[in-house]
Amino acid sequence: MPAVRPRLLVGLAALATGPAFAADGVSRSPTAILFFLGFVCSTLLITWWAARRTRTTRDFYAAGGNISGLQNGLAIAGDFMSAASFLGVSGLIFGFGFDGLIYAVGGLAGWPLVLFLLSERLKNLGKYTFADAVSLRLAATPIRSLAACGSLVAVVLYLIGQMVGAGKLIEVLFGLDYTIAVVTVGALMIVYVCFGGMIATTWVQIIKAVLLLSGATLVTFLVLRQFNFSFDQLFRAAIEHHPHGIRVMQPGEMVHDPLSIISLGVALAFGTSGLPHILMRFFTVPDAREARRSVFFAAGFIGYFYTLTFVIGFGAIALVAGREGFLDGAGKLLGGDNMAAIHLARAAGGELLLGFMSAVCFATILAVVSGLTLSGASAISHDLYANVWRKEASEREVVTLSRYATIGLGVLAVSLALLFETQNVAYMVLLAFTVGASVNFPLLFLAMYWRNLTTTGAVTGGIMGLVTAIGCIVLGPTVWVEVLGNAAPVVPYKYPAVFAMLASFSGSIVVSLLDRSPRAAQERADFRHQYIRSQTGVGAEGASGH
Template identity: 60%
Template sequence: MMRLLTTLLMMGLPLAGQCADAITGEVKRQPTNWQAIIMFVIFVVLTLGITWWASRRTRSRSDYYTAGGNITGFQNGLAIAGDFMSAASFLGISALVYTSGYDGLIYSLGFLVGWPIILFLIAERLRNLGRYTFADVASYRLKQRPIRTLSACGSLVVVALYLIAQMVGAGKLIQLLFGLNYHVAVVMVGVLMVMYVLFGGMLATTWVQIIKAVLLLFGASFMAIMVMKHAGFSFNNLFTEAMSVHPKGGAIMRPGGLVSDPISALSLGLGLMFGTAGLPHILMRFFTVTDAREARKSVLYATGFMGYFYFLTFIIGFGAIMLVGANPAFKDAAGALIGGNNMAAVHLADAVGGNLFLGFISAVAFATILAVVAGLTLAGASAVSHDLYANVIRKGATERQELKVSKITVLVLGVVAILLGILFEKQNIAFMVGLAFSIAASCNFPIILLSMYWSKLTTRGAMIGGWLGLLTAVVLMILGPTIWVKILGHATAIFPYEYPALFSMLAAFIGVWFFSITDTSEAGKQERSLFQAQFIRSQTGIGIEQGKSH
């Protein structure tokens, strides 16, 4: 049960994303679903048309990285929601509700309590201080070379882990939903993501995410309405019928019982909550809007769309119990994503809308992966070209040179993503999602937060604390039960907990704090003195020259 829970959590919660659209275990190839394939081809043709349109409007570095800062708060909020509403969020959360009932509501909506608080804390200052990447903010009053190197390394590790999960998930989803070959699916995703990012940049990526979000919201809304129609638009009837057919009976309406280890639960929760605020492709979206006001509106709209979506998945989960669970042909649907069996939401789509709607949901599920990998690829390319190349390796590089490096990086990332997707086909990659969030929470988030709010931060503290958080997260994950026991085959884990975020975040914050307050160098004093100027700009967007360093 714990393994089922943790896998569904990593796959079902936003992001557990943004998380991964990964499916673990063996997947049985299904008969070719031509309706799904046709609908997906229509989506691809539409989005490639948008990419062509975007390419004609992408002329500068600002256009390529941030769509020229001309995205509205509403559009950006919908795009952020599109990033979060992954195929695994849709399939995984509904499966969790199908399996465990009420507890699915806790894990699908509970994170929303912390997410807006964190992003409201960051969004305005991030938009005022940065231009293209969050490293612009972190290096604002600190030394450019070491801070940008750390930020870029943290971003690339997170992007790499996410891309592997997304590519493997793409192949297995297509086997399961479309009946296509795994390798064909992986190559298809890789080629399409390169085309979106290489030619259309952020503008094309944004509209791909918006279209995907609208389609997914429409599909989920239709399923929820049909479920409620069957229940007479009465939640009481919905829950009563679900309890009558579920093996657990009335127990599905009682919370608790899923998590027996409070430390692992707390660590996972911290990783998802604070990791979200450290994901490079999410932070990058706040540079696409015109000003801090639009950045705040982005958070508001994104939270609303995601809250609505995850509420729909709760209805869909109980609807699957009511309509699918009572059908003997779908008895294995409770297995959901585990082992690659059947999926409750997919069976429900067939039950309420027939084969045509099943094809639509299958096509949308695959389209969600394209939207996520496009954002990840652009974040990885900007980390290499803007943070490493233009500000570390060849400081003072022209805009044209930087864009050239960025596009070369996109091609390289596309090839690497395809190769890694094929290489990890038979591997259990679910742990990569938890590790990606732990690194984002332990390396990226502390540096971003403290660079904007703590006047005593110095380069020495940020570097030692950031690297300490990153390395601690990786080492503890390797020594934990997931890798040390389940993958490497040892009898017992050296580190007893599934997720390291609680410990790696503590290590990062303590390291930053201690090595900053003990830094008595002249450079440290100068960095502290720049905080006031940074604070003024973070509030007004007007201040010292962007990216000033020493």
């Protein structure tokens, strides 16, 4: 059939070299689709492999405690290097220059604190979730309910943020319809978590972290090569092409008032220590030593990653900003500022690199939402069901319930993502960090370090922190004015973490000090026991019998 042949050849040629971006700003890059299908197939294979190794609750929630420090470090870094932080931070640097650096520095500064103050103690005290560590000497029912609440609120908000971002991103990268994109992400994530539990989730995260780190390294290398590996030349080119000129090298383009800057800094540094899907990873390693090593590797990878992101942001200004072929009709960047890194991949490495980076971003979203969903499912099945509602539940029952919870959370996340399609997602991710910093972090920190913390104090403080955080966000400029359309915000601050953290800490401390109940006395007395276990690991879950 001679008529078919040429068409087939043209088709193949288009597959190899086809134009990446159609006029509507949609990429439909065939290389991206090939890379992505490769990723999905290999992760599904891993899930199949992991499913055969997932039998007990310990397998499901903690990968059997068999993950090494290096592997866990990569997985933690992977959890942190979400599409929001790669595309978002490089997009912020592309838009505002220097101020995007605040996110990079703040995102990293939380990690040494996790290492010095939390990781080893957490591993020694907990089993599957951070609520285990907190409820050791405090009353399980109220404390687990509070911790599960803090976890679920943070997880669901973060999920919505990632899912809406994912839908938009995939719309631009692959030309898929928003609904189809969100449903695809939801379905794949349910498969990974339901069948493969923490083993599959961890390995998906590790593969993606390696891909993302190598892709970003390659883009950075290609960009720097164009400027003879001179940062001065790179920055000069950026200044020349950015509409703000020299001001991209200076602070003050994005946030202006001092209180907002400080509150943003607080949310970034302490929010990390309160994100349940990250805290959960400390239970996948065999002991405190490996928990410690995982933070060291994670901090190294994240520090390296943000340094690359910084170069990529400025590289995008220098090589993409205002250039033909990257702009829409209105002179804005195709697909918005968040696409800066993706466009730069094309400018620096052609269609092949564009395809690779697009697929890596999709993989990133899948891996991060899987981790979030697993930690939400563990809050429901382990914290609430197995330890509050039905303490006599069998292990099999709990694993089964986790799978239902995963499906439920997946369906919820997809529906909310469809519902919030047109909303600004930034405030949801911000709210997740704020809830982490003002509910989970104070609870965990005080329970470990302060003898006098009592159940009543912890619950009061936690609720005060949660209410302050949500209240300030709803009444603040982002929701009250931009979403609800009111004229002026009731609370004029965009970043409420400082107030919410203060409320949480002061509520917990004051009420604990006033608590004279017999239960409080017992809880203070039990601190000694908890302290020795947290320091030595004697009696820790999964520890070798000393």
